[in-house]
Amino acid sequence: MGCGLRKLEDPEDSSPGKIYSTLKRPQVETITDTVYEYVLLDFSLEGSRTTVQYMSSLCELPQALQPYYIQGYVLTTLHPIILSVGRTHSLPFSLLYRAILTRPRPSKQAVSMGHSVPVLRVEEWPITGQSLTGDNVRALIDRVNSSARGGVRFVGSVLQPAGGGGSNDRMPSPRRGCRSLPRTPPCTPPGDGDRDLEEHSPTYSPDLKLLVFFHSWAPGCAPLDALACQYHQGALSMRVSRKGQMVSSLEADWLELTAAYYRKGWSLVDSFVYWDTPKGEPVPRSLEGLFVYEERSTAPPANDTIVVEQWTVIEGSDVKTDYGPLLHTLAEFGWLLTCVLPTHIIRHDSDGNLATKHVVFLQRPIKTSSIPQRNHAGSIQSDVSTRSVSRGVGSPLTPPNVELSPTAGGIGGFPVFGGGYPSTLSHLEGGFEHDDGAAEVTCM
Numbered sequence: 001m002g003c004g005l006r007k008l009e010d011p012e013d014s015s016p017g018k019i020y021s022t023l024k025r026p027q028v029e030t031i032t033d034t035v036y037e038y039v040l041l042d043f044s045l046e047g048s049r050t051t052v053q054y055m056s057s058l059c060e061l062p063q064a065l066q067p068y069y070i071q072g073y074v075l076t077t078l079h080p081i082i083l084s085v086g087r088t089h090s091l092p093f094s095l096l097y098r099a100i101l102t103r104p105r106p107s108k109q110a111v112s113m114g115h116s117v118p119v120l121r122v123e124e125w126p127i128t129g130q131s132l133t134g135d136n137v138r139a140l141i142d143r144v145n146s147s148a149r150g151g152v153r154f155v156g157s158v159l160q161p162a163g164g165g166g167s168n169d170r171m172p173s174p175r176r177g178c179r180s181l182p183r184t185p186p187c188t189p190p191g192d193g194d195r196d197l198e199e200h201s202p203t204y205s206p207d208l209k210l211l212v213f214f215h216s217w218a219p220g221c222a223p224l225d226a227l228a229c230q231y232h233q234g235a236l237s238m239r240v241s242r243k244g245q246m247v248s249s250l251e252a253d254w255l256e257l258t259a260a261y262y263r264k265g266w267s268l269v270d271s272f273v274y275w276d277t278p279k280g281e282p283v284p285r286s287l288e289g290l291f292v293y294e295e296r297s298t299a300p301p302a303n304d305t306i307v308v309e310q311w312t313v314i315e316g317s318d319v320k321t322d323y324g325p326l327l328h329t330l331a332e333f334g335w336l337l338t339c340v341l342p343t344h345i346i347r348h349d350s351d352g353n354l355a356t357k358h359v360v361f362l363q364r365p366i367k368t369s370s371i372p373q374r375n376h377a378g379s380i381q382s383d384v385s386t387r388s389v390s391r392g393v394g395s396p397l398t399p400p401n402v403e404l405s406p407t408a409g410g411i412g413g414f415p416v417f418g419g420g421y422p423s424t425l426s427h428l429e430g431g432f433e434h435d436d437g438a439a440e441v442t443c444m
Contacts, residue, residue: 009114017310017323017357022262026304032334035078035105039073040324042081045095052096052317058211059187060156061099063121072351075120076337076418077156078213081312081319082356083342088201092356097158100327100337104286116223118215120155124187127208131276132159137290140210140232140284144292148229151222154294155213156270156339162209169441187211227296235263236271236289245271247275247344254359258291262303266293268361271341293338303363306335313355320353323360335362 021028043053043064055064058078065075077100084094125143126135144154187236217226238252258268273289327337341359349355 008338013425016228019309019326020258020307021336022255022304023306025407027304027335027367028330028335032364032367036102036336037100037105038072038327038331038337039068040327041099041101042319043097043099044093045097046131051275057187058097058160059122059124061213061349062122065099065101065120068101069117069120071125072103072106072117073119074103074215075155075213076100078101078158079156079340079342079358081314081342082156082346083344093317096314098319100339100340102331102337116221118153118217118222118226121214121216122187123212123214125210125212126162127159128208130207132208132272132315134274134288137272137292138233141233141290144212144231148231151278152214152216153226154231154269154292155208155215158390159210159272160209161213162207165194168395186232199303211284224298226296230295231269232261232266232295234258234268234291234293236291238272238273238287239285240287242283246278247287249392250287250343250345250357254361255305258305258307258361260294261291262305262363264295265300265302266295267303267363268292268339269294271339273341274343281373290294301365305364306330308360308361308362310360311355312358313353315351315353323358327360332364333356333364335364337362347436422427 041053045055045438046053053064055061060112061075065073079098080094081096081098082093096285125140129136141155148154161288200395216228217223235257236252237257238250240247240251241249268291270292271289273287273293275287277283308326310326312322313320323340337360338359340362343357343359345357347355
């Protein structure tokens with residue numbers, strides 16, 4: 001592909017990934033009161049990929065996801081599949097994104113909660129400078145907290161060049177901008193008092209922009225735990241190896257970095273890494289960043305966590321292998337995905353396919369009593385493939401009263417990826433080790 005990327009040669013590189021947890025495997029596999037369902041939707045900001053839903057701007061996402069929101073799904077995270085912001089040259093698939101939606105599995109006995117379904121909205125916040133900095137992120141958190149006091153909940157953000165939708169603004173047609181969306185405001189530019197995210201100058205021209213996503217509710221319809229949320233920063237540090245200027249591998253004490261916040265009952269909702277090295281400075285052996293945690297007013301219980309370093313492989317225009325199967329497996333045991341951290345690590349596999357590494361964060365309230373393990377057909381003991389494939393493209397509109405299966409075809413024209421409920425846990429050697437100061441790392 002002309003990117004000069006090395007192939008996956010080391011045994012560690014060729015494994016699907018690594019998994020870290022505060023629990024041993026039998027505890028991970030216990031039944032909980034809540035079972036989640038996930039839908040993974042891939043889409044592109046360029047129109048040349050016929051197998052992936054086209055979107056001219058991420059500002060159109062609220063409208064595109066509306067059929068899923070009618071079904072009770074909500075956006076839990078959004079991330080680029082190939083992280084290209086900050087690179088000196090464009091990469092294939094740099095305009096390919098993934099939205100992950102979730103809902104608790106509907107129960108026939110459950111009372112309808114349609115009144116509490118949120119509305120997804122997006123705002124555009126300009127940023128000065130050619131790279132993200134700690135000051136930018138801290139200003140972002142301050143601004144998010146200001147918005148949260150108005151009764152909205154922060155979902156996450158996506159960093160983009162200010163000039164367009166992707167790393168090199170490769171758009172097949174003129175950018176239409178942000179349309180007025182049903183029940184959803186368009187991308188809203190910042191007004192006066194931008195809290196240090198941009199300079200106040202008549203000649204101001206931003207280099208980057210953050211698209212910031214929120215959930216909002218009609219007056220009196222928000223769930224209690226959505227009111228008066230507060231957002232806090234937490235340290236993020238990774239040790240990295242490089243080949244020239246390129247990051248070739250990373251290592252981080254994920255559990256140690258996040259444990260204190262999870263014990264407070266906070267949720268990890270977003271992450272930022274300062275990938276760029278300022279010109280003239282030596283290439284560092286570590287990278288810094290910030291996690292963003294959500295504190296809810298209802299004082300939820302402390303959380304256990306699972307962190308997965310997972311290779312995602314793209315074959316043609318489709319995602320071939322990714323974290324989807326593991327996510328569906330863990331959903332059966334009440335594990336909620338809250339954040340996906342894309343990385344600058346990109347290589348080719350032995351077949352010449354592009355591969356990149358994602359770090360996936362899941363959490364679950366700490367259980368105070370032991371619950372028997374699940375034992376039925378399709379349990380995570382079954383040995384099935386980790387391949388993640390599209391389940392087809394559904395009709396443009398699905399009637400709201402039709403139940404959607406996470407493995408069924410998409411709606412609104414989206415292909416659904418990461419389908420099925422295969423057990424990648426069955427491929428783990430050994431198992432999970434409880435966090436007694438140093439958790440064991442096991443390869444998937």
